Amino acid sequence: MAEIKHHLTDQLLMGYAAGTLPEAFSLVVATHVSLCDECRSRLGEFEAVGGEVMMSAGAVSMSNDSFAATMALIANTPEAPQKRYAKGIFPAPLQDYVGGDKDDVRWRPVGGGVRQMILASDGGATVRLLHIPGGVAVPDHGHRGLELTLVLQGAFKDESDRFGVGDVEVANEDLNHTPIAEEGEACICLAATDAPLKFNSFLPRIAQRFVRI
Amino acid sequence: MTEQKTPARAEWLDEIYAVRDTQDQAAFARLFAHFAPRVKGFLMRSGASADVAEECAQEVMATIWRKAALFDPARASVATWIFTIARNRQIDMIRRARRPEPEDLPWGPDAEPDQEEVLVLQEETNKLGEAIAALPEKQRELIQKAYFGDLSHSEIAEQTGLPLGTIKSRIRLALDRLRHTMR
Missing domain, CATH: 1.10.10 (Arc Repressor Mutant, subunit A)
Structure with missing residues (x-):
């Protein structure tokens, strides 16, 4: 496992633990946590807070027949077999969305050699896979909201740092950046945004209307 | 051994193990009496109606029965574990959204x-x-x-x-x- 240098914020881990993040962000959190023991244990801590909050929220009596109803539920619900894909570069939560691993992604071109697959879009937040050939830049863009980018293959660099496999960049609207995939192997990342990316030049803005980036 | 506080019993672990190992309904009933009303209360505080919270709490308890073998007491207390199950069922049943979960860590033989x-x-x-x-x-x-x-x-x-x-x-x-x- 590569050494991970860029982690999730407390805010995101707490939101995930509380179950209040949009699905798009939850997928990035679950995927990063699958790769990162540090964030898995930090998440465990926020879940422990949730457990304590739940235990002190105040009990409300269950209905009289609730225990029998639960035992009937146990007896009558067949075990749902969980679909498992062969081990690849994508952790299990991401494989579930893709329906497989790297070779099963249904890529669509978005221009400049960059390809994407949109995985989920809910409550204004969208999560997609991006495939950026080595040495290629994703057009200079700022954000109107929060953007999470998790690297799954290769690496990218921007004005702030280098991001390798397992690293997650948390960018807010203050960060105007130009991520460039490192030379060599294409960079594959999982990116979630809660607002459309806003490109800083005229042409990509037009393209944006067609490619939903 | 020097004098010290009685070590805290890891709460509710015996019950979880009894459910896991022998499908012990009496142990499950004790877990149910303690946790189900708290799960229901939590769901109602989070905005669910009493009926929906009741149904969801039953689902949560059924999940505890089924997944007792997956519980890892070195990584979470029983209350923490039940909270995560309650939260997932809440997203699934009440918010009707999909909940991506981190990959399970496989257990070694020993x-x-x-x-x-x-x-x-x-x-x-x-x-x-x-x-x-x-x-x-x-x-x-x-x-x-x-x-x-x-x-x-x-x-x-x-x-x-x-x-x-x-x-x-x-x-x-x-x-x-x-x-x-x-x-």
């Missing part, structure tokens, strides 16, 4: 958790509960609201002053140990 680690994790979880109870009311409310879903995640950014860090290192230890036994 990965029975160390009793000492289990007890320390339990103790630290208890301390966390006490620390939450001892917070100034405003801060405690902020944390509760975050978990009841009454705060946006930007509001959660507020500092809460919780003694976070100890449970984290405990879980980290358990993960390291797990990875080690897997090697």
Whole structure:
């Protein structure tokens, strides 16, 4: 496992633990946590807070027949077999969305050699896979909201740092950046945004209307 | 041995093991009596109607029965584990959204958790509960609201002053140990 240098914020881990993040962000959190023991244990801590909050929220009596109803539920619900894909570069939560691993992604071109697959879009937040050939830049863009980018293959660099496999960049609207995939192997990342990316030049803005980036 | 406090029993573990190993309905009934009303109360505080919260709490308890073998006491207390199940069922049943979950860590053949680690994790979880109870009311409310879903995640950014860090290192230890036994 590569050494991970860029982690999730407390805010995101707490939101995930509380179950209040949009699905798009939850997928990035679950995927990063699958790769990162540090964030898995930090998440465990926020879940422990949730457990304590739940235990002190105040009990409300269950209905009289609730225990029998639960035992009937146990007896009558067949075990749902969980679909498992062969081990690849994508952790299990991401494989579930893709329906497989790297070779099963249904890529669509978005221009400049960059390809994407949109995985989920809910409550204004969208999560997609991006495939950026080595040495290629994703057009200079700022954000109107929060953007999470998790690297799954290769690496990218921007004005702030280098991001390798397992690293997650948390960018807010203050960060105007130009991520460039490192030379060599294409960079594959999982990116979630809660607002459309806003490109800083005229042409990509037009393209944006067609490619939903 | 020198005189010291009686070590805290890791609460509800015997019941979980009894459900896991012998499908013990009496042990499950004790878990049910303690946790089901609290799960229901939590779901109602989070905005569910009494009927929906009742149904969801039954589903949560059924999941505990089915997944007892997956519970890892070196990484979470029973209350923490039940909270995560309740939260997932809530997203699934009440918000009707999909809930991506981190990949499970596979258990090694001899990965029975160390009793000492289990007890320390339990103790630290208890301390966390006490620390939450001892917070100034405003801060405690902020944390509760975050978990009841009454705060946006930007509001959660507020500092809460919780003694976070100890449970984290405990879980980290358990993960390291797990990875080690897997090697």
